[in-house]
Amino acid sequence: MSLLERVWPLQLERRAAPSRVMSFASPLIAAVAMLITGFILFSALGKDPVAAFNVFFIEPLSNAYGLGELLLKATPLLLCAVGLTIGFRANVWNIGAEGQFVIGAIAGGGVALFASGLGVFALPAMLLAGAAGGMAWAGIAAWLRTRFNTSEILVTLMLVYIAKLGLSYLVHGPWRDPAGFNFPQSQAFDENEILPLLWEGARVNIAFIMALALAVLGAIFVSKSFAGFRMRVAGLAPAAAAYAGYSDKRNIWLALLISGGCAGLAGICEVAGPIGLLSPDISPGYGFAAIIVAFVGRLHPLGVVLSSLLMSALYLGGESAQIELQLPSSVTGLFQGILLFYLLAADLFITFRLRRVKPIVAQPLAIGVKTANAS
Amino acid sequence: MNLEQWLPIVTSTVAAATPLIIAALGVLVCERAGVLNLGVEGMMLIGAVTAFAVGVSSGSLLLGYVAAAFAGMALSLLFGLLTLTLQTNQVATGLALALFGVGLSAFVGQGFVGLPIDRVPDLSIPFLSGIPMLGPLLFRYDAVVYLSLVLYLAVSWFLYRSSAGLRLRAVGESPGVAHSIGERVILIRYLAVLFGGATSGVAGAYLSTALTPMWVEGMSAGRGWIVLALVVFATWRPLRVLLGAYLFGGVTVLQLHAQGLGVNVPSEFLSMLPYAATIVVLVVICRDPRTILLNQPASLGRSFHPDH
Numbered sequence: 001m002s003l004l005e006r007v008w009p010l011q012l013e014r015r016a017a018p019s020r021v022m023s024f025a026s027p028l029i030a031a032v033a034m035l036i037t038g039f040i041l042f043s044a045l046g047k048d049p050v051a052a053f054n055v056f057f058i059e060p061l062s063n064a065y066g067l068g069e070l071l072l073k074a075t076p077l078l079l080c081a082v083g084l085t086i087g088f089r090a091n092v093w094n095i096g097a098e099g100q101f102v103i104g105a106i107a108g109g110g111v112a113l114f115a116s117g118l119g120v121f122a123l124p125a126m127l128l129a130g131a132a133g134g135m136a137w138a139g140i141a142a143w144l145r146t147r148f149n150t151s152e153i154l155v156t157l158m159l160v161y162i163a164k165l166g167l168s169y170l171v172h173g174p175w176r177d178p179a180g181f182n183f184p185q186s187q188a189f190d191e192n193e194i195l196p197l198l199w200e201g202a203r204v205n206i207a208f209i210m211a212l213a214l215a216v217l218g219a220i221f222v223s224k225s226f227a228g229f230r231m232r233v234a235g236l237a238p239a240a241a242a243y244a245g246y247s248d249k250r251n252i253w254l255a256l257l258i259s260g261g262c263a264g265l266a267g268i269c270e271v272a273g274p275i276g277l278l279s280p281d282i283s284p285g286y287g288f289a290a291i292i293v294a295f296v297g298r299l300h301p302l303g304v305v306l307s308s309l310l311m312s313a314l315y316l317g318g319e320s321a322q323i324e325l326q327l328p329s330s331v332t333g334l335f336q337g338i339l340l341f342y343l344l345a346a347d348l349f350i351t352f353r354l355r356r357v358k359p360i361v362a363q364p365l366a367i368g369v370k371t372a373n374a375s
Numbered sequence: 376m377n378l379e380q381w382l383p384i385v386t387s388t389v390a391a392a393t394p395l396i397i398a399a400l401g402v403l404v405c406e407r408a409g410v411l412n413l414g415v416e417g418m419m420l421i422g423a424v425t426a427f428a429v430g431v432s433s434g435s436l437l438l439g440y441v442a443a444a445f446a447g448m449a450l451s452l453l454f455g456l457l458t459l460t461l462q463t464n465q466v467a468t469g470l471a472l473a474l475f476g477v478g479l480s481a482f483v484g485q486g487f488v489g490l491p492i493d494r495v496p497d498l499s500i501p502f503l504s505g506i507p508m509l510g511p512l513l514f515r516y517d518a519v520v521y522l523s524l525v526l527y528l529a530v531s532w533f534l535y536r537s538s539a540g541l542r543l544r545a546v547g548e549s550p551g552v553a554h555s556i557g558e559r560v561i562l563i564r565y566l567a568v569l570f571g572g573a574t575s576g577v578a579g580a581y582l583s584t585a586l587t588p589m590w591v592e593g594m595s596a597g598r599g600w601i602v603l604a605l606v607v608f609a610t611w612r613p614l615r616v617l618l619g620a621y622l623f624g625g626v627t628v629l630q631l632h633a634q635g636l637g638v639n640v641p642s643e644f645l646s647m648l649p650y651a652a653t654i655v656v657l658v659v660i661c662r663d664p665r666t667i668l669l670n671q672p673a674s675l676g677r678s679f680h681p682d683h
Binding site: 012093148150153154155157158159160161165166169172173288291292295330331332333334335336337340341344345347352 | 457651
């Protein structure tokens with residue numbers, strides 16, 4: 001028995017079958033571990049951890065307006081994450097949802113700014129343009145991957161920077177509001193170009209309902225459709241998928257177009273919702289946070305409904321901590337990263353379990369006994 | 376155009392390429408051992424904020440660089456624990472590391488935004504720096520520039536001339552075989568991951584103490600991802616990393632000098648150049664699947680466990 005085993009008499013052992021219980025428990029374990037880390041962090045920063053917890057998680061949600069904000073911030077996260085889950089399951093790593101979000105906002109916002117007289121059709125046209133913009137942007141990565149074998153991870157990410165610079169160019173240059181006191185902003189959208197609110201007194205709008213509907217559609221696609229089945233097989237057992245003749249290229253196109261379309265929709269919903277115009281900082285990293293949302297939601301379109309609410313609470317908590325505790329707003333990003341780490345570690349116990357290492361005593365005869373038993 | 380006009384372009388190209396070289400050589404070693412760590416962006420940012428914070432507080436840039444290397448190693452150790460010991464998915468864990476590094480560096484660096492720091496001084500080598508033309512062109516950079524070249528020589532020698540390098544490549548190509556002839560695959564991979572962490576940290580340090588001597592949230596601006604593309608572009612060979620980095624450095628600098636050269640394009644489009652160039656070179660290199668198949672370490676991104 002080595003020294004290590006004396007100090008730590010536990011060993012990882014592969015389970016016979018993946019544990020279903022653990023696959024549901026692991027996000028909870030990760031969330032609790034994140035909270036404990038938060039307690040320690042707040043204490044280390046000299047804040048009363050209980051009060052800080054209150055400011056971070058309880059106060060922002062203690063009234064109807066706060067609940068509205070929770071749903072409002074969950075909306076773009078949910079929209080992006082629903083698309084990502086479908087791609088990630090097929091091992092297609094679109095990590096540039098942030099860029100598709102921006103292009104969606106530009107495309108939909110362009111319709112709002114330049115196509116006048118659409119009346120009641122303005123919003124549907126904007127939403128369509130937004131989704132199409134996101135699809136086209138992700139489609140670049142799909143084309144390069146299927147045609148030139150180029151890593152979609154790096155391409156989608158590079159396209160994030162290009163999209164953001166493009167938006168910055170538009171709102172600083174040709175699309176800047178001439179009456180906007182030189183602020184880098186477009187004109188405000190008209191009233192018929194803003195998504196209707198769900199209830200008065202809060203900012204959450206019908207995009208949240210749309211996101212929920214998309215999550216349900218996504219769940220149906222994943223579990224009931226043949227295309228969804230092919231993508232799952234491609235993710236779980238690429239060799240089996242190839243043997244069955246499932247087209248790799250079709251999966252990559254589908255995964256990127258779906259996730260890009262969802263992210264583009266999230267972008268236009270954000271600018272046609274709480275923001276109401278185009279400006280350079282339309283997203284506090286929703287597209288990246290959605291990656292974490294997708295993992296915490298177990299890569300399931302319905303799971304991400306819960307995890308997007310959790311992530312939204314982290315955003316709200318970060319804002320409230322910034323105002324009341326003078327903590328930097330980046331505490332949100334920190335918590336997001338910590339959450340994902342804990343989740344990945346906790347996921348280990350889906351396929352492994354801890355077992356006590358039994359002390360092995362030298363028993364020459366035991367070998368014979370074992371073979372006798374085995375035969 | 377004469378030398379006086381070209382000189383600043385050459386020297387700033389070298390400066391822009393230096394962090395890319397340092398980080399990419401570490402990533403190269405790590406990937407040659409079969410480990411794909413996508414968290415370079417996060418480790419660079421942590422290195423940048425650590426070097427800046429330690430440099431400002433202690434007044435010693437050297438101490439800042441050492442601290443940055445250790446900070447990068449600490450993050451990469453976390454990555455190693457998860458992917459090598461706990462067998463998590465390397466892609467997902469690398470993404471987590473990148474996001475975590477961005478958040479953590481912004482959090483830690485909050486108090487250091489806007490503070491001034493003295494940039495790493497340029498060397499003045501007796502006699503050599505004084506040579507006309509060649510002096511300013513070759514012998515008046517800061518110490519880190521020369522460090523990046525030494526690192527290139529060291530990594531090339533290590534990979535192709537040392538037995539340890541041969542063993543590391545064996546682990547990356549075929550961990551099962553390496554294990555069966557008695558190599559400690561996991562240990563070697565840990566060391567490679569730690570080396571990648573240290574170089575990423577130092578590369579980040581160069582950003583905040585030399586390239587733009589200040590701390591700004593997310594100041595690496597995607598360089599960590601460009602480094603990953605650079606290693607693919609180099610088909611996992613050190614010399615090509617060096618050449619590729621100077622190429623990228625040139626593209627980055629072009630955007631700064633283009634307006635001076637009379638190119639009338641909005642600055643945003645010029646700023647897109649490095650990212651667009653990254654996509655273009657990836658397409659050029661990956662176009663033929665055989666290039667990747669022949670050069671990519673065979674076990675890149677796959678977990679290995681000695682027992683199964």
